[in-house]
Amino acid sequence: VAKFKRRRSVELKHGRICMMATMGYITPEVVGKLPGYLSPSAGLKFADVPNGLAAISKVPTAGWAQIAAYFGFVEFAGGFSDYKTGTPGDYGFKVLTSSDPAEKTKKLSAEIANGRLAMVAIIGMFFQDGLTGSAWGDWALYTASPLRAKVARNF
Numbered sequence: 314v315a316k317f318k319r320r321r322s323v324e325l326k327h328g329r330i331c332m333m334a335t336m337g338y339i340t341p342e343v344v345g346k347l348p349g350y351l352s353p354s355a356g357l358k359f360a361d362v363p364n365g366l367a368a369i370s371k372v373p374t375a376g377w378a379q380i381a382a383y384f385g386f387v388e389f390a391g392g393f394s395d396y397k398t399g400t401p402g403d404y405g406f407k408v409l410t411s412s413d414p415a416e417k418t419k420k421l422s423a424e425i426a427n428g429r430l431a432m433v434a435i436i437g438m439f440f441q442d443g444l445t446g447s448a449w450g451d452w453a454l455y456t457a458s459p460l461r462a463k464v465a466r467n468f
Contacts, residue, residue, distance in 0.1 A: 328428015335431045338365065338438050338448055352376065365442040 346359040352373050362371045411417045438448040 325425065325428060328425065328431060331431035331435045332428060334435045335438070338435065342449065365446075365448050366439065367442075367446070 341364050346362070349359060351357045351359050351362060352375075355373055357371070357373065362368050410420055442448045
């Protein structure tokens, strides 16, 4: 039972991260980027950072260090044994759940399903971005794909 609770806790955490990552991939394409500077000392504006995987090389090292430090803080502040003391993934934030047990079960099941979908979605966006240069790339322009069917021109 403890192993299942631990795995469910990890699944929920990864699902939540992937839901945020998927929205983070989509949002700049839909609504645009923040105004101002990402790094004032480097003169780097948010608008100068491309979407998708190309952004990795544009963000300064100090920016990545800040992101890693924040992730570490969140991980250690939340603790690693939440699954031992209660419901996996339950950090006391009750806004999105319900006091009705049936409704709560339905919402938590939906969260697990949406998290699983987001895990597949973000990997798909990474894969397409890696092949075409854009998560919204036009596959017709990517002719080097080993998955592309070869058309027999001479019969």
